[in-house]
Amino acid sequence: MQLTQRAKHVDRHPMTWIERLYFWNILKGMLITLRHLFKRKATINFPEQKRSFSSVFRGLHVLNRDEEGRERCTACGLCAVACPAEAITMEAAERLPGEEQLYREEKYAAKYEINMLRCIFCGLCEEACPKDAIYLSQTFAPSNYSRKGFIYKKDDMLIPNPLTEPETYKKALGERPAKMIGNQ
């Protein structure tokens, strides 16, 4: 029974004299090499050039703000409980009077940390979030010299405020810039 149509039958007849010379086969191989000289390059000059990600690529986490620049996260903890690597932890705080322009709802995450060493970028946190507050961007976590640098804090993940920094916000929305972590 054949599972696919792509099986190739191997020809196992004894080689003829010509074939034993290998000359023809060497020539065939050289021709392939030669052909590749004229083909488009498979590599790109990273980081000067960047390859575009798939639209469903799951990269570094972004903590979102709403259109008025208020943090969307209410520290409900659903991302943390959904996380299969148990890499998310947070502490909630109550919004005080006068902080309405900072936080969208009456609770917010006073502390929000992701252990990127443990994160498997599965995106379940994004699925679990009832507030569209966390999403996985098109950036992957940059390398770092120390393990501690991979413990991302809230400030590392929070998107810039669209009201005060519209430019950076826009940039972050599309492709999150590499984070400066080394000096931490």
Next chain:
Amino acid sequence: MAKVFIDDIEYEVPDGKNMLEVCLSLGFDLTYFCWHPALHSIGACRQCGVINYKDENDKRGRITMACMLPASNGTRISIEAKAAHDFRAGNIESLMLNHPHDCPVCDEGGECHLQDMTLMSGHNYRRYRFKKRTHTNQYLGPFLNHEMNRCIQCYRCVRFYKDYAGGKDLDVFAAHDDIYFGRSEDGVLENEFSGNLVEVCPTGVFTDKTLKQHYTRKWDLTSAPSVCHGCSLGCNILASQRYGTIRRILTRYNGDVNGYFLCDRGRFGYEYTNSKKRIIKALKRVSGTYQPIENGNAFEEVKALMGEGKKVIGIGSPRASLESNFLLKELVGENNFYGGISNTEGNLIKQVIDILKKGKVKTPSLAEAKGYDAVFIVGEDVTNTAPMLALSLRQAAKNKPNEEAFAIRIPLWNDVAIREIVQERTGPFFIATVHHTKLDEISSGSFYGHPDNIARLGHAVAQKINNNLPSVPDADRESASLSSSIAEALLAAKKPLIVSGTSLFSKNVIEAAANVAYALKEQGKDVGLIYTVPEANSVGMTLLSENFVDDAIARVEKERADVLLILENDLYQRIGKKDSEAILKRCNQVVAFENLENETTNSCDYLFPAGTFAESTGTIVNNEGRAQRFYQVHIPRNEVRSSWKWLDILRQDLQTAEAKDFDAIVDELIQKNPELQKIKETAPTADFRIGTQKIPRSPHRFSGRTSMIANINVSEPKPPVDNDSPMSFTMEGYHGIQPSPDTAFYWSPAWNSVQAINKYQIEVGGPLHDGNPGKRLFEPDENRQAKYFNDIPSSFHPSNDELLVLPLYHIYGSEELTALSHAVKERIPQAYIALNENEARRKGLNAEGGKVEFYYQDKKWELSLKIDNSLPDGIAGLPKGLNETSGIGYPFRTKINS
């Protein structure tokens, strides 16, 4: 037994239940809101609708509320029928019309009965497309947060608060779709049991304000079964922590003790465990200030001080566990160990224990106390000294009037009918105290007087029950007629209950209460006798103590001691300033094992950081002689340890010292104190396993394990191992239904809220599977000959120039540690000195709030005047244990100046 049919399957169920109870007890998942196992049925939410069939030929049936349907023989219902299912889903849909769906910001989220029930009902698609109605929230004080928009109008809150707990200031307002549960205006909810609204409310209308300040989801909490240290009753609690701080206290159901409820002192008084004043390192005093010192060095130095031939004495503590007190006693030697309370108090407790052990009258548990039908309180302000007992007594007061309902075959669960029949009536309930107490509002007769006069009233009652007893000399007519009516009512009752305690420091009161109980017992009554004692382990410590602090003082006065070891005890709180200083000064070195800085720790030489209930495992004995185990919630990241661990190491050879585990210490304790044999049975030993697994302290949904301490240590250290208990410190362990007495949280598939307790009980509202926690150490022997106390005190005569000062108790403030919690702090009253109007006028005082001066132990004290006309002449009351009155020992006599 009755035979009922649920979805065509026959079940045998006990009589006198309703179908909702029956279904839940049988393990069916049936949705409900307004029914509560302690509050019973009112049929308001209509959520437990099932199809009720007349007989097996009835195929249509009609929708009936299971909570109002008696489970009588032949009752036939269907839970699963489509019509029933649709009705319940439709009902939830209508309840959810105005619910804000703010689960992400709601504190109840993840342990919300409404969430559970919505899922269970199958309702998922919303057809309502209009604006929701909204309400304004109220400020309800430091304990509770109010979010009225979440309300689904089940009426449980007012039924608990008003009908069950006797509260006055929470009610239901307005009508139709605008129903509002709250106070008539913003303000503090005054009832002592308001915190239970957190658990009674099926959703997030009333939530724990102290939890809100360091909020954590239920699934993220690490909890341990524990016992409240707030008073002597030993209510069971679940203490929970995250990131190393205690986040909240929940009721741990114990069918024998507190049942479903807790008092506010117990629930909100935990925050001292997170206090900045905690001692978290071993400290040594160097030239007047404390310096941190390496543990090992501290041990070496203290060991050296205690060397051969040194005179070492130890003072135990009524708030430390049996194990800690025992090890201190072992360390210093039997003759050098002193119970950490005054001799007066010690002897009173000894007498109480004596009556418990050698008397013939049963001391009922808190739960049993609800079943008595006449109450006589002898000299105890129960609401403030043992709050949960007051809640039990309030239920006891309903028993007599309820009989009228039973007579016309209204079952107990039909709460709405019972309330119509009973109205506001209460059963026989008599109170004799020093001043007006809160339970007076349900009393049929109250008496205010000096403790000796209270005792005389008690003796008079006893004499009227048993004529052979000596009569009370020179009884005045008023108390004679009161004593007759009390005696009459107690004799008419089936189960009279006598309540007394040590709070007035009066031996006579304790004896009089015992006499009444003995006399009733001889009349063949099923009488109960409850004594309350001052602190969580007063009974336990006294069982281990021969002598008390006054003896220690006498000893050091005679001969200086080299080392004084103080175990978790602020002497200033317990024996007064003068005596504390006396003993501290006559000891060369003072070593204390203490939780928090206090006046005593100010004058010590070495301090060891001792764990509170949150960081310790141990056993305490409550007022009825019930030994109960509390488990440590977490191992803190500092040096705080159970004091018995410190003491254990200290008594060993330091070079080869190895920490003994808890079970070994318990074994040693019962070997030396065979009468405490049963404490071994209060909980399983540390090698208990379900299969091969321990009992987890965290639920399986616990989150953030790899990130919680990643900011401190990326390497993820191995989780701590608990050698002292059958529990693990993490979520690792058995994940089925846990053994009920030792579970750290209530959860069952589809039941995330506290209502999951149903699944841990043999039948709803009944005992837990595997038995209720705790073991009683002494039981009465009915065949014993009662030994009456014949010492009748003479009547108190107020003196003209001096006043007798007695302690008045406050639920918030009179307990040493809970008073340090910031929510409780807000509720502590202003310090005052209370007098009646006559007395105040006689002393030339008139305005309430005016300054009053008096002398205690040669020191001048100044407090503001409070007029309390219920106080008898010649007596002044001082609030016990407040900051302003700390260091005072009661009772004392003083002169008063304005």
Next chain:
Amino acid sequence: MGRKLLLDKVGIVGIRSYDVYRENGGYSSVEKVLKTMSPDDVTNEVKKSGLRGRGGAGFPTGMKWGFLAKPEGVPRYLVCNADESEPGTFKDRYLMEHIPHLLIEGLIVSSYAVGSNRTYIYIRGEFGWIVDILEQAIAEAKNNGWLGKNILGSGFDCEIYVHPGAGAYICGEETALLESLEGKRGNPRIKPPFPAVKGLYGCPTVVNNVETLSTVVPIINMGGDEYAKYGTGKSTGTKLISACGNINKPGVYEIEMNISVEEFIYNDEYCGGIANGKRLKACVPGGSSVPVLPANLLLKTAKGETRMMTYESLSDGGFLTGSMLGSGGFIVYDEDQCIVRNTYSFSRFYRHESCGQCSPCREGTFWMEKILWNLEHGKGKMKDIDLLWSVQGNIEGNTICPLGDAAAWPVAAAIRHFRDEFEWHVTHPEEAQRRNYGLAGYAEPLKAGV
């Protein structure tokens, strides 16, 4: 001219005052009862009369009195339910306002029958002026020895108190009324225990409507058997009907229960026909809570029999094709009236009057009002009609007290009989704002255009 028993003297000038009332034979029933009859005799007479409760449910009054528990040493109470608040019903008000002594007399006789020494009139708060009328009547009766201690030397004591409510419809439900009278929230109780066993202040209690208690007077005067000869079948005696709506002569009529609906509407003695020569569209025959009937089902039953003004005939056909006599609030709609708007108006009333105790009613009435508002204001969708049907279905029969049913029935009946009008409101949202649906689509009413 039908025979009258209650309103026969209402035309007499000054009948409101004691003297005129007494001169015209008032209080004779009290004399008769206290001097010649035992309480059980009175109850028996009422049983014989076949009198049914006039408050709406139509429960036999004699039987109700017979159920009263009579334990030793426990007081019994009679409570007069004068909390008449049903839209369309105003007969009790008329009775109390015009001939208050009739009620007082009935109350004394009934109190004697049930053994109530303390009798309450729980009256609707809005009837402030009637409270004054009743209190004056009570004072007059008392001054003349009909109330107080040892009335007429019979050893029977009776006091009557007027207790105004705060104007809640739900307090017309007997257990809610008792709660309110006790000073609590007017939330209905769950039965059992029935008020006859544990009612006011936990004592056995009878609650009766104003008209019922007033009717006791002629029953005693003429004898139960004689009374039973009035009316037809189980609907004995006369009934007050408060007729309103698009009729020529709105008002309170006493009818003997043997006339047809058609006669009642079109006869000049009663309603006098539809106003302005319009045609009859529909009618609510027993107060807002009973199902509305379209004209074709109103005048003839589904079986084709003539519909009579009796308990049985009006409920013939159940709720599918019938309605109820209810409290006698007879509301007539002509062809210009909008059923959707009317249903919305009723719904709004029930939403406002729901006590808020049990969920289906509290939330259901709230929701129904909103849906109906949308339908009426051209914002409805087709599926809203089905939604409305499902919401009312979840209320009916599933609440603690009958208010839930009362809120659900009018909606159910309106959709059942006038679904095309609802649908027209959805399909013609703008037109529906300008004009009414009229009669189109219905079977031609029997007496159209008369």
